[in-house]
Amino acid sequence: MSQGLETFYDVIRRRGVSRRSFLKFCSLTAASLGLGPAAASQMAHAMETKPRIPVIWLHGLECTCCTESFIRSAHPLVSDVLLSMISLDYDDTIMAAAGHQAEAILEETLEAHRGNYILAVEGNPPLAEDGMFCIPGGEPFVNKLKRMASGASAVIAWGSCASWGCVQAAKPNPTQATPIHKVVTDKPVIKVPGCPPIAEVMTGVLTYMLTFDQMPALDRQGRPKMFYSQRIHDKCYRRPHFDAGQFVESWDDDNARKGYCLYKMGCKGPTTYNACSSVQWNDGVSWPIRSGHGCLGCSEEDFWDRGSFYSRLEDIDGFGVEANADEIGMAAAGAVGVGIAAHAAASAVKRVIQKPDSHTRRPHDGSDQA
Amino acid sequence: MSSQYTSQEALKEVDALAAKQQSIYVYEAPVRLWHWVNALAMTVLAVTGYFIAEPLPSTAGEASENYLMGWMRYIHFSAGYVLAIGFLGRIYWAFVGNKHARQIFVLPVWDKDWWKEIVFEAKWYLFLERDPKKYVGHNPLAHLAMFGVFVTGTILMILTGFALYAEGAGQDSLHYALFGWVIVLFGDSMQVHTWHHIGMWVLIIFVMIHVYAAIREDIMSRQTMISTIVNGLRSYKDDRP
Numbered sequence: 001m002s003q004g005l006e007t008f009y010d011v012i013r014r015r016g017v018s019r020r021s022f023l024k025f026c027s028l029t030a031a032s033l034g035l036g037p038a039a040a041s042q043m044a045h046a047m048e049t050k051p052r053i054p055v056i057w058l059h060g061l062e063c064t065c066c067t068e069s070f071i072r073s074a075h076p077l078v079s080d081v082l083l084s085m086i087s088l089d090y091d092d093t094i095m096a097a098a099g100h101q102a103e104a105i106l107e108e109t110l111e112a113h114r115g116n117y118i119l120a121v122e123g124n125p126p127l128a129e130d131g132m133f134c135i136p137g138g139e140p141f142v143n144k145l146k147r148m149a150s151g152a153s154a155v156i157a158w159g160s161c162a163s164w165g166c167v168q169a170a171k172p173n174p175t176q177a178t179p180i181h182k183v184v185t186d187k188p189v190i191k192v193p194g195c196p197p198i199a200e201v202m203t204g205v206l207t208y209m210l211t212f213d214q215m216p217a218l219d220r221q222g223r224p225k226m227f228y229s230q231r232i233h234d235k236c237y238r239r240p241h242f243d244a245g246q247f248v249e250s251w252d253d254d255n256a257r258k259g260y261c262l263y264k265m266g267c268k269g270p271t272t273y274n275a276c277s278s279v280q281w282n283d284g285v286s287w288p289i290r291s292g293h294g295c296l297g298c299s300e301e302d303f304w305d306r307g308s309f310y311s312r313l314e315d316i317d318g319f320g321v322e323a324n325a326d327e328i329g330m331a332a333a334g335a336v337g338v339g340i341a342a343h344a345a346a347s348a349v350k351r352v353i354q355k356p357d358s359h360t361r362r363p364h365d366g367s368d369q370a
Numbered sequence: 371m372s373s374q375y376t377s378q379e380a381l382k383e384v385d386a387l388a389a390k391q392q393s394i395y396v397y398e399a400p401v402r403l404w405h406w407v408n409a410l411a412m413t414v415l416a417v418t419g420y421f422i423a424e425p426l427p428s429t430a431g432e433a434s435e436n437y438l439m440g441w442m443r444y445i446h447f448s449a450g451y452v453l454a455i456g457f458l459g460r461i462y463w464a465f466v467g468n469k470h471a472r473q474i475f476v477l478p479v480w481d482k483d484w485w486k487e488i489v490f491e492a493k494w495y496l497f498l499e500r501d502p503k504k505y506v507g508h509n510p511l512a513h514l515a516m517f518g519v520f521v522t523g524t525i526l527m528i529l530t531g532f533a534l535y536a537e538g539a540g541q542d543s544l545h546y547a548l549f550g551w552v553i554v555l556f557g558d559s560m561q562v563h564t565w566h567h568i569g570m571w572v573l574i575i576f577v578m579i580h581v582y583a584a585i586r587e588d589i590m591s592r593q594t595m596i597s598t599i600v601n602g603l604r605s606y607k608d609d610r611p
Contacts, residue, residue, distance in 0.1 A: 219541060220554045229541045231559070245429045245438030255428055264425060271559035301558050312423065313567065314560055325564050326423060329571025336575045340582045343495075347586055350497055 009048040029207050046211040053210050054117040057091035060141045061134050061168045062123025066159040067093050069196035073203045103137045110151045119152035123161045126175035133175040149184040156190045163191035170304035191222045195298035200279050201227045232269035232295050235277040266310035267294030274299040393603040396470045404460045411453040418446040454528045470507045474516040484510050502591045519576045530566040
């Protein structure tokens with residue numbers, strides 16, 4: 001590939017995609033990004049004229065579920081388009097090159113496209129012991145990450161690992177696994193959380209960045225608004241059962257078969273920002289709640305450390321095993337109630353014992369009355 | 371005794387007492403009104419809030435025929451607005467009302483005597499003092515609790531409550547523009563939920579102690595308590611200092 005000069009349109013035409021299909025893709029993508037009809041032609045124009053943007057995809061401490069999700073992007077054209085649209089110069093999991101040959105590409109891109117390439121990071125760097133817990137290509141991952149981030153135009157944090165830390169950062173986090181935005185502080189970091197993120201969300205974010213040459217609008221936590229501005233609960237198809245007060249009370253009850261709300265089973269939908277309830281998974285085949293299980297909240301920060309997946313409230317440390325705010329509160333209120341009763345009894349005793357010439361005595365109820 | 375204690379004699383006694391005892395107008399009408407509206411709102415909020423977190427047993431029939439959680443949340447949100455607007459009104463009255471209206475919002479931490487009085491009141495509640503003192507507004511210990519638990523707790527509940535409401539209202543909503551920062555401050559939605567629950571229990575415990583202390587003081591102290599929040603007047607049972 002000539003370094004970034006070929007346009008996306010050139011590539012897909014060469015691959016035999018018709019112009020008609022290309023335009024269809026543009027309008028489809030524009031619609032899925034919620035951009036309206038005018039954006040489709042804008043998108044088509046961008047793809048016809050702009051050179052493909054190089055993307056470097058690094059892997060730190062991770063399980064590759066993000067890549068697995070990404071390459072299964074449901075709409076066939078989307079996956080095809082994306083893999084040709086981005087010039088995925090380096091991705092150590094799916095690239096053909098290996099060893100020194102592969103690592104050389106990193107340095108090449110850093111020099112040739114300094115300031116222009118997008119750094120996509122899957123997983124995160126462990127900082128303990130000078131980063132010795134993750135050494136791809138003979139070098140601590142944290143060093144590699146910082147070096148590649150220095151020349152990137154923007155950084156995408158794929159998945160919950162890169163965005164929040166995820167399982168390897170769960171307590172006690174022995175390797176001190178640290179999310180990307182705490183290591184790369186001088187570049188814009190786009191968080192695309194989820195374990196893994198939805199394929200269409202990943203491709204959607206990339207498509208937006210490549211066609212419009214700008215960052216998608218981010219929410220206050222740095223997630224693209226177009227996919228993370230609503231909670232699972234807000235768009236859940238079981239929401240009417242929630243509003244009606246109809247819940248699955250136990251996993252094997254009739255309500256579970258009727259598809260009632262999983263709130264009482266600890267569903268984290270009301271606190272989880274993701275697009276599962278609208279985009280769904282695997283080409284709209286299903287998604288967790290539709291398959292009858294509550295949301296785990298995998299795209300939320302520290303979801304591993306929030307107590308049971310089957311409890312609505314998180315556990316609070318320092319109050320014994322598995323105590324949540326309501327259990328602690330109720331116990332405290334009970335203790336205070338007992339205390340008040342005891343205090344009231346002691347007060348009554350004090351009143352009885354204290355001599356009648358005390359302060360509360362009124363002139364007319366004393367002995368001078370007689 | 372009753373035969374000798376005529377109504378005329380009683381009147382004479384009341385006159386004699388009135389010469390010595392005076393009532394002080396402490397809680398102006400807006401403060402009293404706010405107190406009771408707020409008490410009602412808190413009760414409604416605690417009950418509906420608890421049942422939002424721990425829903426009642428499932429309703430029967432079609433979802434379209436039921437709206438139990440919907441109503442629960444609707445009442446909760448409405449009461450939340452009543453509480454929040456009432457609280458704003460109460461802050462306004464702290465500026466324009468009498469000096470007692472300001473008391474719960476300011477702690478005189480610079481005042482050494484105030485700290486001594488807190489120790490005295492603590493000892494009174496621990497049965498280490500035989501006789502209580504007179505106070506016009508809140509006694510210093512109550513003052514500390516009002517500010518440290520009630521005012522702080524109410525602010526926490528208003529902020530976290532409206533932040534949670536903003537999540538439902540959406541990121542383009544005015545609520546989110548005003549309260550979205552709270553979610554970032556606490557970390558995420560789950561943390562805000564947790565603090566909203568903790569805040570409820572703190573306020574429930576506050577109310578338990580508040581009601582108990584008010585009744586106890588009404589009986590054991592040298593001044594009126596319960597009638598004061600009804601008619602605004604603080605009366606004293608004796609004329610000693």
